[in-house]
Amino acid sequence: MTINRLFFAYLDESQLITILLPYSYYDGHSSSFHLADGNGNTPLEIQEKIHLDAFLKYVCYSPFQPKIGQSYSIIDQYGGKTDLQIGAVIRTSEFDESFYYDGSDLGVTVIDNRTMFKVWAPTASQVKLVVYDRQYENPKYYPMMREEKGVWRIELGENLxxxxxSFLACINQEWREAVDPYARAVTVNGQYGVVVHLEQTKVSKPQLPEFVHPCDAIIYETHIRDLSAHPASGVNRKGTYLGAAEIGTTSPSGRVTGLSYIKDLGVTHIEFLPFHDFEGVDERYPDKDYNWGYNPVHFNVPEGSYASNPEDPYRRIIELKELIATVHAQGLRVIMDAVYNHVYVRENSPFEKLVPGYYFRHGQDGLPSNGTGVGNDFASEKLMARKFILDSIRYWLTEYQVDGFRFDLMGILDIQTMLEVKRVAQEIDPSVILIGEGWDLNTPIEAGKKATIGNQAMLPCIGQFNDWFRDSIKGSTFNLFDRGYALGNERYTEAAKQVLAGSVGIDNRKVGLFSEPRQSVNYVECHDNHTLWDKLxxxxxxFPERKHRLATSLVLLAQGIPFIHSGQEFFRTKNGVGNSYKSPDEINWLDWERRDQFIGNVDYIKGLIAIRKxxxxxxxxxxxxxxxxVSYLSLPAPLLGYCLLEVQEYGKWKDIYVLINPTVEQENFLLPEEGEWKILANHLYTSAIPFAEIQGKSVDIEPYSLMIIVR
Incomplete structure (x- = not known):
């Protein structure tokens, strides 16, 4: 609906009204304005006039506070009239506190044969529920009742x-149709929400192995489609939830693939790239396009392109739950990649349609901010925006029984929200693991309130992706040709010492990047940017294979939380593509034939995982x-040797030495003393059970390799 307005008026504070008169309308001049509510006209006090390029701006004071959700008009000296629109008042703390709703029943609640709908739309003057038939036709319209805190409600006495x-909301005299932000099911491609009975989708959670501390985690990141798409995966239902859940699959060589392969590696957690509903792939033709999933649309709904039948709103729910249950049955836990920092297109988002201007940050110029680089920043510090994130976290933990979250661009979110996330999550599951990208991005909240690495001291129980580790060990991610410590660059030697010790600060460095090792997520490769192999x-x-092996080995041996990109253990390549978020399967899939080709390296990494555990x-x-x-031997750079001394309280061995040679030459390391030193790892083999002993007072370490000795 298009409205022709002679001039414009906005409620920018509870009693402050901004009026814009174009110069083409009486040269922008009016000596008076009145506020009309249908019962009478109230004069406004003109406090200030400001000349803009196309308008004369009037800042006016109202003697009473206009009621949000009620219709008002502004009348000028000539009798011209325009509607009072909701303006910047929506971004005031007064609005936030006045309309905060703490109920747990937004969205759809089904009880017996009655269905209740609730939606938060405080600036709407009218809201209607629209119910379609199962062919998405013949809509029926039901006026909803406004309740306290800007919540609209209706209860229908039938089984739907x-x-x-969907919801129809009249805001600023315009009707907008929006999908329920709290929808738990949607039609194909998310056009409408769908009423579902979730009790029909219940899956029990098996008993999982004990998980005591975040540093016990070994995280393996993968994409549901990548895991099974390759022709040699042995998976029948490729690219789907059910395909990712197939066990016992093998490559043509007879070696296990897919989920069984991940279990066999020995990791503890699988982190799946986003599986909430996202844009970029037509769910009806999922093979036509590819996407990582960082285009979030419906946050509480599984993505339909991975479902066997995206037309059936139940299938995606049931099949995702079956995948998670199957992962659990393998003794593994599931981390959900959660993208609460932005939406795909702000203007089309249910948040913006239902409460325009509220859920997204705006700069001083009044325009939406863009710290995410995708056109919008979710305003997590707003009370109802924060509530949505917390409600969503609670929902995924209880309904889908996920075991952790990886927060995409966590630095966009505010510290208070992340602390509340931690509280809510740990109340439900004390073993939950929370990690995120704490990059400092240009979004308009105070620097001290961002959930960034720089503010890690205020986020003590949340892991952060450690870019210091990443860039010190492999070289700068943003300079493809920069070589890190594992690639033979001596200038990273001191940094390597620190990051291998958890980045908490040791020796002369008393203050680290992090306060505790549980905050350091150590990695050299993830879905973003070039794979390590492509950088090499x-x-x-x-020696590319040796350098790659050394870098991955250091991830697994460092204090903190190790993070491995799927396929990293067999030199995953994306053929040089540095940002494959929508590249075809042939670039993104896990190449199981390549895995077979480099099975020796897989076994080496598998052995290191066993040693760590x-x-x-x-x-x-x-x-x-x-x-x-932890202490370091005195060795010439770039050689490193560190000791784990008097550690018998933590396991079988009293003393452990890790010796690292990132040079092109074989190097001889003097042992601190003679003794019955046994080898757990050298340049060829790794095993939690010693496979050789050292004779003499020294040991030779091959180029670009390491050795682990114990006694």
């Missing part, structure tokens, strides 16, 4: 199972323990 629905190829390095000294729980037990 599988019926599509671009740098035209010698076999002794808690490789995953010390706190900074005090790291500073007590």
């Amino acid at each position: 199972d599988s019926y599509p629905y 190829v671009a740098c035209e390095v010698d 076999s002794h808690r000294a490789f995953r010390l729980p706190d900074t005090v323990s790291i500073r007590k037990h």
Whole structure:
């Protein structure tokens, strides 16, 4: 609906009204304005006039506070009239506190044969529920009743199972149709919400292995479609939830693939790239396009392109739950990649349609901010925006039984929201793991309130992706040709010492990047940017396989939380594509034939995982323990040797030495003393059970390799 307005008026504070008169309308001049509510006209006090390029701006004071959700008109000296629109008042703390609703029943509630709908739309003057038939036709309109805190409600005495629905809200005299932000099911491609009975989708959660501390986690990141799409995956239902849940699948060589392969590696957690509903793939033709999933649309609904039948709103729910249950049955936990920092298109978002101007941050110029780089920043500090995130976290934990969250662009979110996330999540599951990208992005909240690495001291129980580790070990992510410590760059030697010790600060460095090792998510590769193998190829390095193996080994041996990108263990390549978010399957899939080709490296990494799990000294729980037990040998750079001394309280071995040679030459390391030293790892083999002993007072370490010795 288009409204022709002679001039414009906005409620910008509770009693402050901004009026814009175009110069083409009486040269922009009016000596008086009145506020009309249908019962009479109230004169406004003109406090200020400001000349703009196309308008004369009047800042006016109202003697009473206009009621949000009620219609008003502004009348000028000539009798011209316009409607009073909701303006910047929506971004005031007064509005936020006045309309905060703490109920747990937004969205749809089904009780017996009655269905209740609730939606938060405080600036709407009218709201209607629209219910379609199951062919998405013949809409029926039901006026909703306004209740306290800007919540609109209606209860229908009928069973609406599988019926599509939406909301129609009249805001600033315009009707907008929106999908329910709290929708738990949608029609194909998310056009409408759908009423579902979730009790029909229940899946029980099996008993999982004990998980005591975040540093016990070994995270394996993968994409539901990538996991099974390759022709050699042995998976029947490729690219789907059900395909990712197939077990016992094998490549043509007979080696296990897919979920069974991940279990066999020995990791503890699978982190799936986003599986909430996203844009970028037509759910009816999922093979036509590809997307990582960072285009969020409906946050509480599983993505339909992974479902066997996206037309059936139940299938995506049931099949995702079956996938998670199957992962649990393998003794593994599931981390959900959560993208609460932005939406795909702000203008089309249910948030913006139902409460325009509220859910997204705006700069001083009044325009939406863009710290995310995708056109909008979710205003997590707003009370109802924060509530939505918390309600969503609670929903995924209880309904889908996920075991953790990875927060995309967490630095956009505010600290208070993340602390509330931690509280809510740990009340439900004390073993939940929370990690995120704490990059400092240009979004208009105070620097001290952002959930960034720089503010890690205020986020003590949340892991942060450690870019210091990443860039020190492999080289800068944003300079393809920069080589890190594992690639032979001596200038990263001191940094390597620090990051291998959990980035908490040891030796002369008393203050680290993090307060505790549980905050450091150590990685050299993830879905973003070039794979490590492609970086090595671009740098035209010698010994690429050894350098790659060394870098990945350091991820697994460092204090903190190790994070491995799927396929990293067999030198995953994306053929040089640095941002494959919508590249075809042939670029993104896990190449199981390549896995077979490099099975020796897979076995090496598998052995390192077993070593890490076999002794808690490789995953010390706190900074005090790291500073007590970790010390470095005095060696010429770039050689490194560190000791884990007197660690028998954490496992079988009393003393552990890790010796690292990132050079092109074989190097001889003197042992601190003679003794019955046994080898757990060298340049060829890794095992939690010693496979050789050292004779003599020294040991040779091959180029670009490491050795782990114990006694």
